[in-house]
Amino acid sequence: MKRRLVPQHDSWAAMRAAFRWDIPAQFNMAEACCDSWARESPDRTAVIDASDGDRRWSYGELKDASDRLATVMAAAGVGQGDRVAVLLAQHPAVLIAHFAAMKLGAIGLPLFTLFGADALEYRLADSGATLVVTDAEGAEKLAPIRHCLPALRDVLSLDGGPARPFWDEIAAADPLDNPVATGADDPAVLIYTSGTTGPPKGVLHAHRFLLGHLPSVELHHRGFPQPGDCGWTPADWAWIGGLMDMAMPFLYYGVPVVARRMPKFDAAEAWALIDRLKVRNLFLPPTALKLMRRTPVPEGVMIRSIGSGGESLGADLLAWSREALGVAICEFYGQTECNLVVTCVPELIDAPPGAMGMAVPGHEVAVLRADGNRADPEELGEICVKRGTPVMFLEYWGMPEKTAGKFLGDWMRTGDLGRCDASGVFTYVSRDDDVITSSGYRIGPSEIENCLTAHPDVVMAAVVGEPDPERTEIVVAHVVLRDGAQWEGLAEALIRMVRQRVSPHVAPRKVIRADSLPMTTTGKIMRRALRP
Numbered sequence: 088m089k090r091r092l093v094p095q096h097d098s099w100a101a102m103r104a105a106f107r108w109d110i111p112a113q114f115n116m117a118e119a120c121c122d123s124w125a126r127e128s129p130d131r132t133a134v135i136d137a138s139d140g141d142r143r144w145s146y147g148e149l150k151d152a153s154d155r156l157a158t159v160m161a162a163a164g165v166g167q168g169d170r171v172a173v174l175l176a177q178h179p180a181v182l183i184a185h186f187a188a189m190k191l192g193a194i195g196l197p198l199f200t201l202f203g204a205d206a207l208e209y210r211l212a213d214s215g216a217t218l219v220v221t222d223a224e225g226a227e228k229l230a231p232i233r234h235c236l237p238a239l240r241d242v243l244s245l246d247g248g249p250a251r252p253f254w255d256e257i258a259a260a261d262p263l264d265n266p267v268a269t270g271a272d273d274p275a276v277l278i279y280t281s282g283t284t285g286p287p288k289g290v291l292h293a294h295r296f297l298l299g300h301l302p303s304v305e306l307h308h309r310g311f312p313q314p315g316d317c318g319w320t321p322a323d324w325a326w327i328g329g330l331m332d333m334a335m336p337f338l339y340y341g342v343p344v345v346a347r348r349m350p351k352f353d354a355a356e357a358w359a360l361i362d363r364l365k366v367r368n369l370f371l372p373p374t375a376l377k378l379m380r381r382t383p384v385p386e387g388v389m390i391r392s393i394g395s396g397g398e399s400l401g402a403d404l405l406a407w408s409r410e411a412l413g414v415a416i417c418e419f420y421g422q423t424e425c426n427l428v429v430t431c432v433p434e435l436i437d438a439p440p441g442a443m444g445m446a447v448p449g450h451e452v453a454v455l456r457a458d459g460n461r462a463d464p465e466e467l468g469e470i471c472v473k474r475g476t477p478v479m480f481l482e483y484w485g486m487p488e489k490t491a492g493k494f495l496g497d498w499m500r501t502g503d504l505g506r507c508d509a510s511g512v513f514t515y516v517s518r519d520d521d522v523i524t525s526s527g528y529r530i531g532p533s534e535i536e537n538c539l540t541a542h543p544d545v546v547m548a549a550v551v552g553e554p555d556p557e558r559t560e561i562v563v564a565h566v567v568l569r570d571g572a573q574w575e576g577l578a579e580a581l582i583r584m585v586r587q588r589v590s591p592h593v594a595p596r597k598v599i600r601a602d603s604l605p606m607t608t609t610g611k612i613m614r615r616a617l618r619p
Contacts, residue, residue: 089340093302093448099435106448114271114294117189120338125150134179137347144179153186154262163241167192170214174198174221177348181324184220192267196277197325205588208232210279223248271295278327280423281531289484290423299478303427303447304336307417308368308392312340319345320370327423333370354382367391372527373398380407390414397527398559402440424480425472443513450476454507459495464509471498521614523552524559530593538589544572549604549612553619564595
């Protein structure tokens with residue numbers, strides 16, 4: 088059994104004081120989350136595939152499949168440091184593909200299935216991905232852009248399309264003899280996050296970043312793991328929340344995870360899934376919680392813990408969970424670059440509703456002034472995380488200047504403004520940039536604006552967030568048209584174009600025609616002036 092990292096104490100201060108990181112020189116996520124359990128308890132359930140008759144995958148089966156897939160990847164030329172893209176919804180094959188890549192010392196690149204051709208082409212070209220694991224739908228998306236991706240050597244598909252058959256290739260391959268021995272600081276995962284003033288940035292993480300997530304997971308799931316624990320999240324495993332707040336940490340501790348990605352979130356279906364599979368531990372983005380609150384809870388549901396992040400839940404939603412479910416929701420905070428560094432465990436932290444909580448043991452978090460000095464209690468400043476935590480990213484892929492600009496001395500800047508009181512409780516105030524938070528997604532405007540201005544009738548575009556009671560914010564696009572352009576029907580056409588070429592989850596809910604856009608003296612669009 089994996090030991091817990093956080094010492095058990097009655098107070099948060101005592102836990103933080105007693106905590107010490109123990110990061111081994113050699114560490115591999117596939118070994119820690121799969122192979123070690125396969126040796127110790129090969130029949131232990133690792134994944135429950137709710138899209139395939141609740142088919143249970145054991146650790147032994149995950150190891151065998153990922154060993155064979157690693158052989159297939161190696162034969163296709165994948166080696167240490169190469170990027171392997173995984174374009175799949177929640178499915179055991181997502182984990183098999185990541186583990187296979189890690190066993191070769193390669194870097195996993197999770198991609199969202201709703202991405203359109205433009206979004207996929209950018210990420211695959213920028214990363215130089217050499218192989219993609221996908222399904223028939225994904226293979227069809229990739230076919231028209233393959234000629235734009237010279238580094239891409241092979242595509243494997245679970246169920247057809249213009250690609251090699253994933254399962255047949257695995258069945259025909261021998262297991263990998265000698266996985267690559269990786270160091271804890273060697274790169275393991277590359278996750279793209281939306282930028283605000285430029286194209287999306289690839290956030291490169293080392294194998295150690297799994298260990299950096301564990302203190303928060305142990306705490307916000309209340310002494311995790313416990314007998315009978317079983318986890319599920321509607322968050323896609325293409326994002327850091329689904330993959331690293333739930334799937335990988337649960338597998339590390341030998342706790343089964345449910346794989347079921349809904350094309351569109353359905354609260355009634357979510358409750359039925361939780362009831363049927365006896366799910367006890369959940370990571371639920373705020374929008375999912377708001378929808379589930381409106382739907383009757385099955386009588387047999389026995390939830391033990393709920394974690395949530397991305398935005399403040401508010402007193403009403405927290406009270407509903409306590410009353411209807413008997414569970415105090417634990418809110419947490421982090422970014423793709425440095426995740427799960429602040430949390431609010433109700434039994435241990437006395438924080439008002441809306442507060443983020445306190446720094447998790449092992450992470451040093453502070454509110455800093457612009458000069459890099461710590462702000463006074465309750466003074467507004469930027470929330471920053473000190474170097475030295477294993478959960479912090481290595482670099483922005485191919486962007487050394489952006490990487491350097493993310494830091495202020497030894498502190499990583501989050502771009503979030505907040506306050507910290509005298510007891511160490513943090514409260515989020517606002518973003519310091521143009522990121523839009525919608526339905527749990529953090530959306531950067533640049534990729535949407537580039538898509539909009541590719542339309543022949545659009546001269547300029549600016550994208551901002553507008554407050555929304557259900558989604559936190561909705562995406563709103565302001566566009567300047569060329570002379571003589573027809574407005575009728577154009578807004579709908581632009582929304583469709585973003586949905587198809589970038590992704591439905593970033594498509595504007597509103598498009599507003601403007602004669603001009605507010606500009607700085609250096610010619611940059613002032614998005615802040617367009618916010619409601």
